[in-house]
Amino acid sequence: MIEVKRFAGDPRVAADWDSYVEGCESASFFHLSGWLKVNEQVYGHKGHYLYASDGQRIVGVLPLVEQKSRLFGHALVSTPFCVYGGVAADTNEVQVALEDAAIALAEQLGVGYLELRNKVASSHPKLVEKCAHSFFAWPLADTPEAILAGVKKKQRAVIRHSLNANLSFRVDGDTRTAYDIYSESVRNLGTPVFPSKYFQALKAIFTERCDVLTVEHQGKAVSSVLNFYFRDQVLPYYGGGLPQARDLKSNDFMYYQLMCLAQQRGYGYYDFGRSKDDSGAYQYKKHWGMEPVPLHYQFYLVKAAELPNLSPNNPKYQFFIKAWQKLPLWLSRALGPMLSKYLG
Structure with a gap:
Protein backbone atom coordinates (compact mmCIF):
# COMPACT_ATOMS: atom_id res chain seq x y z
CA MET A 1 0.00 0.00 0.00
CA ALA A 132 11.42 26.75 -23.23
CA HIS A 133 14.72 25.51 -21.77
CA SER A 134 17.27 22.84 -22.58
CA PHE A 135 20.13 21.36 -20.59
CA PHE A 136 23.64 20.53 -21.74
CA ALA A 137 25.88 17.74 -20.50
CA TRP A 138 28.48 15.22 -21.59
CA PRO A 139 30.68 12.44 -20.21
CA LEU A 140 34.18 13.54 -19.24
CA ALA A 141 37.02 12.06 -21.26
CA ASP A 142 39.87 10.30 -19.47
CA THR A 143 42.59 12.99 -19.71
CA PRO A 144 42.82 16.80 -19.98
CA GLU A 145 44.08 16.36 -23.56
CA ALA A 146 41.12 14.16 -24.46
CA ILE A 147 38.68 16.59 -22.85
CA LEU A 148 40.14 19.43 -24.92
CA ALA A 149 40.11 17.33 -28.08
CA GLY A 150 36.38 16.71 -27.61
CA VAL A 151 35.57 20.43 -27.69
CA LYS A 152 34.51 21.99 -31.00
CA LYS A 153 37.35 23.49 -33.02
CA LYS A 154 36.56 27.19 -32.50
CA GLN A 155 35.94 26.80 -28.78
CA ARG A 156 39.05 24.66 -28.49
CA ALA A 157 41.06 27.54 -29.95
CA VAL A 158 39.57 29.89 -27.37
CA ILE A 159 40.59 27.55 -24.55
CA ARG A 160 44.11 27.23 -25.95
CA HIS A 161 44.30 31.04 -26.00
CA SER A 162 43.23 31.17 -22.35
CA LEU A 163 45.92 28.65 -21.38
CA ASN A 164 48.50 31.21 -22.54
CA ALA A 165 46.92 34.19 -20.78
CA ASN A 166 48.86 33.93 -17.49
CA LEU A 167 45.78 32.73 -15.62
CA SER A 168 45.75 30.65 -12.45
CA PHE A 169 42.94 29.09 -10.46
CA ARG A 170 42.12 27.95 -6.95
CA VAL A 171 39.39 25.72 -5.55
CA ASP A 172 38.04 26.38 -2.06
CA GLY A 173 34.93 27.55 -0.23
CA ASP A 174 35.28 31.24 -1.09
CA THR A 175 31.62 32.06 -1.66
CA ARG A 176 32.31 35.76 -1.01
CA THR A 177 34.41 36.12 -4.15
CA ALA A 178 32.00 33.97 -6.13
CA TYR A 179 29.11 36.18 -5.06
CA ASP A 180 30.91 39.45 -5.78
CA ILE A 181 31.75 38.39 -9.32
CA TYR A 182 28.40 36.74 -9.98
CA SER A 183 26.42 39.73 -8.71
CA GLU A 184 28.30 42.08 -11.04
CA SER A 185 27.74 39.73 -13.97
CA VAL A 186 23.99 39.48 -13.49
CA ARG A 187 23.67 43.24 -12.87
CA ASN A 188 25.27 43.73 -16.28
CA LEU A 189 22.61 41.42 -17.73
CA GLY A 190 19.83 43.37 -16.03
CA THR A 191 18.89 40.61 -13.60
CA PRO A 192 18.30 41.02 -9.82
CA VAL A 193 20.87 39.09 -7.79
CA PHE A 194 20.33 36.74 -4.87
CA PRO A 195 21.41 37.68 -1.33
CA SER A 196 25.00 36.81 -0.46
CA LYS A 197 23.75 34.60 2.36
CA TYR A 198 22.31 32.29 -0.30
CA PHE A 199 25.78 31.31 -1.49
CA GLN A 200 26.91 30.96 2.12
CA ALA A 201 23.96 28.69 2.90
CA LEU A 202 24.63 26.47 -0.11
CA LYS A 203 28.17 25.84 1.09
CA ALA A 204 27.15 25.40 4.73
CA ILE A 205 24.31 22.97 3.96
CA PHE A 206 25.88 20.92 1.17
CA THR A 207 29.44 21.04 2.62
CA GLU A 208 31.72 18.76 0.54
CA ARG A 209 29.12 18.61 -2.23
CA CYS A 210 29.76 22.30 -2.95
CA ASP A 211 32.90 24.29 -3.75
CA VAL A 212 34.10 27.35 -5.64
CA LEU A 213 36.62 27.55 -8.48
CA THR A 214 38.07 31.05 -8.93
CA VAL A 215 40.30 32.20 -11.78
CA GLU A 216 42.86 34.92 -11.09
CA HIS A 217 44.93 37.16 -13.36
CA GLN A 218 47.90 38.99 -11.86
CA GLY A 219 46.60 38.21 -8.38
CA LYS A 220 43.07 39.51 -9.02
CA ALA A 221 39.96 37.30 -9.26
CA VAL A 222 38.34 37.71 -12.69
CA SER A 223 36.00 34.69 -12.97
CA SER A 224 34.39 32.39 -10.44
CA VAL A 225 31.90 29.54 -10.38
CA LEU A 226 30.07 27.79 -7.53
CA ASN A 227 29.81 24.06 -8.20
CA PHE A 228 27.77 21.10 -6.97
CA TYR A 229 28.80 17.43 -6.87
CA PHE A 230 26.34 14.54 -6.98
CA ARG A 231 27.10 10.87 -7.57
CA ASP A 232 29.52 10.94 -10.54
CA GLN A 233 28.44 14.41 -11.69
CA VAL A 234 29.92 17.89 -11.41
CA LEU A 235 27.49 20.76 -11.92
CA PRO A 236 28.92 24.28 -12.43
CA TYR A 237 25.90 26.24 -11.25
CA TYR A 238 26.50 29.93 -10.58
CA GLY A 239 29.34 31.30 -12.70
CA GLY A 240 30.37 34.73 -13.86
CA GLY A 241 33.21 36.97 -14.89
CA LEU A 242 34.24 40.60 -14.60
CA PRO A 243 34.29 42.74 -17.78
CA GLN A 244 37.95 41.85 -18.46
CA ALA A 245 37.04 38.15 -18.51
CA ARG A 246 35.94 38.48 -22.13
CA ASP A 247 39.40 39.45 -23.39
CA LEU A 248 41.20 37.07 -21.04
CA LYS A 249 38.88 34.17 -21.95
CA SER A 250 38.93 33.39 -18.25
CA ASN A 251 35.41 31.92 -18.21
CA ASP A 252 36.45 29.40 -20.86
CA PHE A 253 39.60 28.64 -18.86
CA MET A 254 37.47 28.23 -15.73
CA TYR A 255 35.04 25.67 -17.17
CA TYR A 256 37.83 23.69 -18.84
CA GLN A 257 39.86 23.53 -15.63
CA LEU A 258 36.74 22.42 -13.73
CA MET A 259 36.25 19.56 -16.20
CA CYS A 260 39.87 18.47 -15.83
CA LEU A 261 39.82 18.72 -12.05
CA ALA A 262 36.53 16.82 -11.76
CA GLN A 263 37.89 14.04 -13.98
CA GLN A 264 41.01 13.80 -11.84
CA ARG A 265 38.81 13.49 -8.74
CA GLY A 266 36.93 10.58 -10.27
CA TYR A 267 33.82 12.32 -11.60
CA GLY A 268 32.68 11.13 -14.99
CA TYR A 269 29.87 13.47 -16.03
CA TYR A 270 29.75 17.23 -16.60
CA ASP A 271 26.32 18.85 -16.32
CA PHE A 272 26.47 22.37 -17.79
CA GLY A 273 22.94 23.16 -16.61
CA ARG A 274 20.01 24.74 -18.37
CA SER A 275 19.74 27.72 -20.69
CA LYS A 276 16.77 29.36 -22.31
CA ASP A 277 16.44 28.09 -25.85
CA ASP A 278 18.35 30.17 -28.42
CA SER A 279 19.73 32.53 -25.76
CA GLY A 280 23.35 33.66 -25.64
CA ALA A 281 24.13 31.10 -22.94
CA TYR A 282 22.45 28.39 -25.03
CA GLN A 283 24.64 29.19 -28.02
CA TYR A 284 27.77 29.38 -25.85
CA LYS A 285 27.22 25.87 -24.51
CA LYS A 286 26.54 24.52 -28.00
CA HIS A 287 29.92 25.90 -29.07
CA TRP A 288 31.57 23.45 -26.66
CA GLY A 289 30.06 20.59 -28.63
CA MET A 290 27.28 19.58 -26.24
CA GLU A 291 23.87 18.92 -27.74
CA PRO A 292 20.82 20.57 -26.11
CA VAL A 293 18.28 18.27 -24.48
CA PRO A 294 14.81 19.79 -23.94
CA ASN A 309 6.03 33.97 -18.24
CA LEU A 310 8.76 35.33 -15.98
CA SER A 311 11.34 35.12 -18.77
CA PRO A 312 13.64 38.13 -19.29
CA ASN A 313 12.59 37.89 -22.96
CA ASN A 314 9.06 38.89 -21.97
CA PRO A 315 8.57 42.33 -23.60
CA LYS A 316 6.98 43.78 -20.46
CA TYR A 317 10.27 43.37 -18.58
CA GLN A 318 12.52 45.07 -21.16
CA PHE A 319 12.33 48.56 -19.65
CA PHE A 320 13.06 47.14 -16.20
CA ILE A 321 16.07 45.17 -17.50
CA LYS A 322 17.61 48.19 -19.21
CA ALA A 323 17.11 50.32 -16.11
CA TRP A 324 18.59 47.64 -13.84
CA GLN A 325 21.74 47.46 -15.98
CA LYS A 326 22.40 51.12 -15.15
CA LEU A 327 22.13 50.74 -11.38
CA PRO A 328 25.26 51.22 -9.25
CA LEU A 329 26.55 47.81 -8.22
CA TRP A 330 25.98 48.46 -4.50
CA LEU A 331 22.35 49.40 -5.15
CA SER A 332 21.69 46.33 -7.32
CA ARG A 333 23.05 44.15 -4.52
CA ALA A 334 20.80 45.88 -1.99
CA LEU A 335 17.59 45.77 -4.05
CA GLY A 336 18.12 42.52 -5.93
CA PRO A 337 17.39 40.08 -3.08
CA MET A 338 13.92 41.58 -2.56
CA LEU A 339 12.98 40.55 -6.11
CA SER A 340 15.11 37.51 -6.86
CA LYS A 341 13.54 35.44 -4.07
CA TYR A 342 10.51 35.07 -6.36
CA LEU A 343 12.45 34.56 -9.61
CA GLY A 344 14.27 31.32 -8.90
Whole structure:
Protein backbone atom coordinates (compact mmCIF):
# COMPACT_ATOMS: atom_id res chain seq x y z
CA MET A 1 0.00 0.00 0.00
CA ILE A 2 1.50 3.34 -1.14
CA GLU A 3 1.09 6.18 1.35
CA VAL A 4 2.01 9.82 0.65
CA LYS A 5 3.41 11.69 3.63
CA ARG A 6 4.79 15.13 4.42
CA PHE A 7 8.46 15.65 5.30
CA ALA A 8 8.96 18.68 7.54
CA GLY A 9 12.65 18.47 8.38
CA ASP A 10 12.87 15.50 10.77
CA PRO A 11 16.58 14.48 10.66
CA ARG A 12 15.73 10.77 10.61
CA VAL A 13 13.43 11.20 7.62
CA ALA A 14 16.00 13.51 6.00
CA ALA A 15 18.62 10.77 6.16
CA ASP A 16 16.23 8.25 4.59
CA TRP A 17 15.14 10.84 2.00
CA ASP A 18 18.73 11.57 0.92
CA SER A 19 19.66 7.90 0.89
CA TYR A 20 16.74 7.29 -1.45
CA VAL A 21 17.73 10.22 -3.70
CA GLU A 22 21.29 8.91 -3.95
CA GLY A 23 20.04 5.58 -5.23
CA CYS A 24 17.11 6.65 -7.41
CA GLU A 25 18.02 6.86 -11.09
CA SER A 26 15.53 9.66 -11.82
CA ALA A 27 16.62 11.82 -8.85
CA SER A 28 19.00 14.78 -9.12
CA PHE A 29 21.11 16.90 -6.82
CA PHE A 30 18.11 19.22 -6.54
CA HIS A 31 16.00 16.52 -4.92
CA LEU A 32 18.23 16.44 -1.83
CA SER A 33 16.55 17.47 1.42
CA GLY A 34 19.02 20.31 1.99
CA TRP A 35 17.08 22.47 -0.46
CA LEU A 36 14.22 22.59 2.05
CA LYS A 37 16.57 24.34 4.49
CA VAL A 38 17.89 26.66 1.79
CA ASN A 39 14.43 27.86 0.78
CA GLU A 40 13.10 28.22 4.32
CA GLN A 41 16.20 29.73 5.96
CA VAL A 42 17.35 32.06 3.17
CA TYR A 43 14.11 33.05 1.49
CA GLY A 44 11.39 32.31 4.00
CA HIS A 45 9.50 30.15 1.49
CA LYS A 46 7.40 27.38 2.95
CA GLY A 47 8.39 23.85 1.95
CA HIS A 48 5.84 21.13 1.24
CA TYR A 49 8.11 18.13 0.76
CA LEU A 50 6.13 14.99 -0.04
CA TYR A 51 7.33 11.40 -0.08
CA ALA A 52 5.70 8.08 -0.80
CA SER A 53 6.33 5.08 1.40
CA ASP A 54 5.62 1.40 1.14
CA GLY A 55 5.64 0.40 4.78
CA GLN A 56 8.87 1.84 6.22
CA ARG A 57 10.58 2.18 2.84
CA ILE A 58 10.62 5.41 0.79
CA VAL A 59 9.69 4.70 -2.83
CA GLY A 60 9.37 8.24 -4.20
CA VAL A 61 9.93 11.89 -3.35
CA LEU A 62 8.56 15.22 -4.54
CA PRO A 63 10.13 18.44 -3.17
CA LEU A 64 7.69 21.37 -3.39
CA VAL A 65 8.11 24.98 -2.28
CA GLU A 66 5.44 27.65 -2.00
CA GLN A 67 6.27 31.13 -3.32
CA LYS A 68 3.87 34.00 -2.70
CA SER A 69 4.31 37.52 -4.06
CA ARG A 70 1.95 40.36 -4.96
CA LEU A 71 4.14 41.18 -7.94
CA PHE A 72 4.96 37.71 -9.28
CA GLY A 73 2.02 35.68 -8.04
CA HIS A 74 1.44 32.60 -5.90
CA ALA A 75 2.97 29.30 -6.99
CA LEU A 76 3.87 25.83 -5.81
CA VAL A 77 7.15 24.88 -7.50
CA SER A 78 9.40 21.83 -7.67
CA THR A 79 11.83 23.38 -7.11
CA PRO A 80 12.72 27.11 -6.99
CA PHE A 81 16.36 28.02 -7.78
CA CYS A 82 16.83 24.56 -9.27
CA VAL A 83 16.94 23.46 -12.90
CA TYR A 84 15.44 20.01 -12.23
CA GLY A 85 12.61 18.90 -9.99
CA GLY A 86 9.38 16.97 -10.13
CA VAL A 87 8.88 13.42 -8.90
CA ALA A 88 11.70 10.94 -8.40
CA ALA A 89 10.09 7.53 -7.98
CA ASP A 90 10.52 3.79 -8.34
CA THR A 91 7.41 3.20 -10.45
CA ASN A 92 4.86 5.07 -12.53
CA GLU A 93 2.23 4.22 -9.89
CA VAL A 94 4.23 6.07 -7.24
CA GLN A 95 4.83 9.00 -9.59
CA VAL A 96 1.12 9.40 -10.26
CA ALA A 97 0.32 9.18 -6.54
CA LEU A 98 2.76 11.98 -5.74
CA GLU A 99 1.60 14.14 -8.66
CA ASP A 100 -2.03 13.65 -7.59
CA ALA A 101 -1.04 14.72 -4.07
CA ALA A 102 0.74 17.80 -5.44
CA ILE A 103 -2.31 18.79 -7.50
CA ALA A 104 -4.56 18.37 -4.46
CA LEU A 105 -2.16 20.46 -2.37
CA ALA A 106 -2.07 23.19 -5.03
CA GLU A 107 -5.87 23.32 -4.96
CA GLN A 108 -5.88 23.39 -1.15
CA LEU A 109 -3.36 26.25 -1.01
CA GLY A 110 -5.19 28.21 -3.70
CA VAL A 111 -2.03 28.93 -5.70
CA GLY A 112 -2.05 30.32 -9.20
CA TYR A 113 -0.30 27.25 -10.54
CA LEU A 114 1.76 24.17 -9.78
CA GLU A 115 5.10 23.90 -11.63
CA LEU A 116 7.11 20.68 -11.95
CA ARG A 117 10.58 21.09 -13.47
CA ASN A 118 10.76 17.66 -15.03
CA LYS A 119 13.85 16.42 -16.80
CA VAL A 120 11.72 13.65 -18.30
CA ALA A 121 8.15 14.47 -19.26
CA SER A 122 5.35 13.14 -17.09
CA SER A 123 2.33 11.55 -18.77
CA HIS A 124 -0.09 12.81 -16.11
CA PRO A 125 -3.20 13.95 -18.03
CA LYS A 126 -3.77 17.04 -15.87
CA LEU A 127 -0.33 18.54 -16.56
CA VAL A 128 0.40 20.87 -19.48
CA GLU A 129 3.91 21.48 -20.77
CA LYS A 130 5.88 24.61 -21.55
CA CYS A 131 9.23 23.64 -23.05
CA ALA A 132 11.42 26.75 -23.23
CA HIS A 133 14.72 25.51 -21.77
CA SER A 134 17.27 22.84 -22.58
CA PHE A 135 20.13 21.36 -20.59
CA PHE A 136 23.64 20.53 -21.74
CA ALA A 137 25.88 17.74 -20.50
CA TRP A 138 28.48 15.22 -21.59
CA PRO A 139 30.68 12.44 -20.21
CA LEU A 140 34.18 13.54 -19.24
CA ALA A 141 37.02 12.06 -21.26
CA ASP A 142 39.87 10.30 -19.47
CA THR A 143 42.59 12.99 -19.71
CA PRO A 144 42.82 16.80 -19.98
CA GLU A 145 44.08 16.36 -23.56
CA ALA A 146 41.12 14.16 -24.46
CA ILE A 147 38.68 16.59 -22.85
CA LEU A 148 40.14 19.43 -24.92
CA ALA A 149 40.11 17.33 -28.08
CA GLY A 150 36.38 16.71 -27.61
CA VAL A 151 35.57 20.43 -27.69
CA LYS A 152 34.51 21.99 -31.00
CA LYS A 153 37.35 23.49 -33.02
CA LYS A 154 36.56 27.19 -32.50
CA GLN A 155 35.94 26.80 -28.78
CA ARG A 156 39.05 24.66 -28.49
CA ALA A 157 41.06 27.54 -29.95
CA VAL A 158 39.57 29.89 -27.37
CA ILE A 159 40.59 27.55 -24.55
CA ARG A 160 44.11 27.23 -25.95
CA HIS A 161 44.30 31.04 -26.00
CA SER A 162 43.23 31.17 -22.35
CA LEU A 163 45.92 28.65 -21.38
CA ASN A 164 48.50 31.21 -22.54
CA ALA A 165 46.92 34.19 -20.78
CA ASN A 166 48.86 33.93 -17.49
CA LEU A 167 45.78 32.73 -15.62
CA SER A 168 45.75 30.65 -12.45
CA PHE A 169 42.94 29.09 -10.46
CA ARG A 170 42.12 27.95 -6.95
CA VAL A 171 39.39 25.72 -5.55
CA ASP A 172 38.04 26.38 -2.06
CA GLY A 173 34.93 27.55 -0.23
CA ASP A 174 35.28 31.24 -1.09
CA THR A 175 31.62 32.06 -1.66
CA ARG A 176 32.31 35.76 -1.01
CA THR A 177 34.41 36.12 -4.15
CA ALA A 178 32.00 33.97 -6.13
CA TYR A 179 29.11 36.18 -5.06
CA ASP A 180 30.91 39.45 -5.78
CA ILE A 181 31.75 38.39 -9.32
CA TYR A 182 28.40 36.74 -9.98
CA SER A 183 26.42 39.73 -8.71
CA GLU A 184 28.30 42.08 -11.04
CA SER A 185 27.74 39.73 -13.97
CA VAL A 186 23.99 39.48 -13.49
CA ARG A 187 23.67 43.24 -12.87
CA ASN A 188 25.27 43.73 -16.28
CA LEU A 189 22.61 41.42 -17.73
CA GLY A 190 19.83 43.37 -16.03
CA THR A 191 18.89 40.61 -13.60
CA PRO A 192 18.30 41.02 -9.82
CA VAL A 193 20.87 39.09 -7.79
CA PHE A 194 20.33 36.74 -4.87
CA PRO A 195 21.41 37.68 -1.33
CA SER A 196 25.00 36.81 -0.46
CA LYS A 197 23.75 34.60 2.36
CA TYR A 198 22.31 32.29 -0.30
CA PHE A 199 25.78 31.31 -1.49
CA GLN A 200 26.91 30.96 2.12
CA ALA A 201 23.96 28.69 2.90
CA LEU A 202 24.63 26.47 -0.11
CA LYS A 203 28.17 25.84 1.09
CA ALA A 204 27.15 25.40 4.73
CA ILE A 205 24.31 22.97 3.96
CA PHE A 206 25.88 20.92 1.17
CA THR A 207 29.44 21.04 2.62
CA GLU A 208 31.72 18.76 0.54
CA ARG A 209 29.12 18.61 -2.23
CA CYS A 210 29.76 22.30 -2.95
CA ASP A 211 32.90 24.29 -3.75
CA VAL A 212 34.10 27.35 -5.64
CA LEU A 213 36.62 27.55 -8.48
CA THR A 214 38.07 31.05 -8.93
CA VAL A 215 40.30 32.20 -11.78
CA GLU A 216 42.86 34.92 -11.09
CA HIS A 217 44.93 37.16 -13.36
CA GLN A 218 47.90 38.99 -11.86
CA GLY A 219 46.60 38.21 -8.38
CA LYS A 220 43.07 39.51 -9.02
CA ALA A 221 39.96 37.30 -9.26
CA VAL A 222 38.34 37.71 -12.69
CA SER A 223 36.00 34.69 -12.97
CA SER A 224 34.39 32.39 -10.44
CA VAL A 225 31.90 29.54 -10.38
CA LEU A 226 30.07 27.79 -7.53
CA ASN A 227 29.81 24.06 -8.20
CA PHE A 228 27.77 21.10 -6.97
CA TYR A 229 28.80 17.43 -6.87
CA PHE A 230 26.34 14.54 -6.98
CA ARG A 231 27.10 10.87 -7.57
CA ASP A 232 29.52 10.94 -10.54
CA GLN A 233 28.44 14.41 -11.69
CA VAL A 234 29.92 17.89 -11.41
CA LEU A 235 27.49 20.76 -11.92
CA PRO A 236 28.92 24.28 -12.43
CA TYR A 237 25.90 26.24 -11.25
CA TYR A 238 26.50 29.93 -10.58
CA GLY A 239 29.34 31.30 -12.70
CA GLY A 240 30.37 34.73 -13.86
CA GLY A 241 33.21 36.97 -14.89
CA LEU A 242 34.24 40.60 -14.60
CA PRO A 243 34.29 42.74 -17.78
CA GLN A 244 37.95 41.85 -18.46
CA ALA A 245 37.04 38.15 -18.51
CA ARG A 246 35.94 38.48 -22.13
CA ASP A 247 39.40 39.45 -23.39
CA LEU A 248 41.20 37.07 -21.04
CA LYS A 249 38.88 34.17 -21.95
CA SER A 250 38.93 33.39 -18.25
CA ASN A 251 35.41 31.92 -18.21
CA ASP A 252 36.45 29.40 -20.86
CA PHE A 253 39.60 28.64 -18.86
CA MET A 254 37.47 28.23 -15.73
CA TYR A 255 35.04 25.67 -17.17
CA TYR A 256 37.83 23.69 -18.84
CA GLN A 257 39.86 23.53 -15.63
CA LEU A 258 36.74 22.42 -13.73
CA MET A 259 36.25 19.56 -16.20
CA CYS A 260 39.87 18.47 -15.83
CA LEU A 261 39.82 18.72 -12.05
CA ALA A 262 36.53 16.82 -11.76
CA GLN A 263 37.89 14.04 -13.98
CA GLN A 264 41.01 13.80 -11.84
CA ARG A 265 38.81 13.49 -8.74
CA GLY A 266 36.93 10.58 -10.27
CA TYR A 267 33.82 12.32 -11.60
CA GLY A 268 32.68 11.13 -14.99
CA TYR A 269 29.87 13.47 -16.03
CA TYR A 270 29.75 17.23 -16.60
CA ASP A 271 26.32 18.85 -16.32
CA PHE A 272 26.47 22.37 -17.79
CA GLY A 273 22.94 23.16 -16.61
CA ARG A 274 20.01 24.74 -18.37
CA SER A 275 19.74 27.72 -20.69
CA LYS A 276 16.77 29.36 -22.31
CA ASP A 277 16.44 28.09 -25.85
CA ASP A 278 18.35 30.17 -28.42
CA SER A 279 19.73 32.53 -25.76
CA GLY A 280 23.35 33.66 -25.64
CA ALA A 281 24.13 31.10 -22.94
CA TYR A 282 22.45 28.39 -25.03
CA GLN A 283 24.64 29.19 -28.02
CA TYR A 284 27.77 29.38 -25.85
CA LYS A 285 27.22 25.87 -24.51
CA LYS A 286 26.54 24.52 -28.00
CA HIS A 287 29.92 25.90 -29.07
CA TRP A 288 31.57 23.45 -26.66
CA GLY A 289 30.06 20.59 -28.63
CA MET A 290 27.28 19.58 -26.24
CA GLU A 291 23.87 18.92 -27.74
CA PRO A 292 20.82 20.57 -26.11
CA VAL A 293 18.28 18.27 -24.48
CA PRO A 294 14.81 19.79 -23.94
CA LEU A 295 13.54 20.18 -20.39
CA HIS A 296 9.88 19.40 -19.75
CA TYR A 297 8.54 21.98 -17.35
CA GLN A 298 4.94 21.01 -16.69
CA PHE A 299 2.13 22.94 -15.04
CA TYR A 300 -1.25 22.57 -13.45
CA LEU A 301 -3.26 25.78 -13.45
CA VAL A 302 -5.34 26.46 -10.37
CA LYS A 303 -6.27 30.15 -10.24
CA ALA A 304 -4.04 31.35 -13.08
CA ALA A 305 -5.73 31.87 -16.43
CA GLU A 306 -2.56 31.17 -18.44
CA LEU A 307 0.93 29.75 -18.06
CA PRO A 308 3.40 32.03 -16.27
CA ASN A 309 6.03 33.97 -18.24
CA LEU A 310 8.76 35.33 -15.98
CA SER A 311 11.34 35.12 -18.77
CA PRO A 312 13.64 38.13 -19.29
CA ASN A 313 12.59 37.89 -22.96
CA ASN A 314 9.06 38.89 -21.97
CA PRO A 315 8.57 42.33 -23.60
CA LYS A 316 6.98 43.78 -20.46
CA TYR A 317 10.27 43.37 -18.58
CA GLN A 318 12.52 45.07 -21.16
CA PHE A 319 12.33 48.56 -19.65
CA PHE A 320 13.06 47.14 -16.20
CA ILE A 321 16.07 45.17 -17.50
CA LYS A 322 17.61 48.19 -19.21
CA ALA A 323 17.11 50.32 -16.11
CA TRP A 324 18.59 47.64 -13.84
CA GLN A 325 21.74 47.46 -15.98
CA LYS A 326 22.40 51.12 -15.15
CA LEU A 327 22.13 50.74 -11.38
CA PRO A 328 25.26 51.22 -9.25
CA LEU A 329 26.55 47.81 -8.22
CA TRP A 330 25.98 48.46 -4.50
CA LEU A 331 22.35 49.40 -5.15
CA SER A 332 21.69 46.33 -7.32
CA ARG A 333 23.05 44.15 -4.52
CA ALA A 334 20.80 45.88 -1.99
CA LEU A 335 17.59 45.77 -4.05
CA GLY A 336 18.12 42.52 -5.93
CA PRO A 337 17.39 40.08 -3.08
CA MET A 338 13.92 41.58 -2.56
CA LEU A 339 12.98 40.55 -6.11
CA SER A 340 15.11 37.51 -6.86
CA LYS A 341 13.54 35.44 -4.07
CA TYR A 342 10.51 35.07 -6.36
CA LEU A 343 12.45 34.56 -9.61
CA GLY A 344 14.27 31.32 -8.90
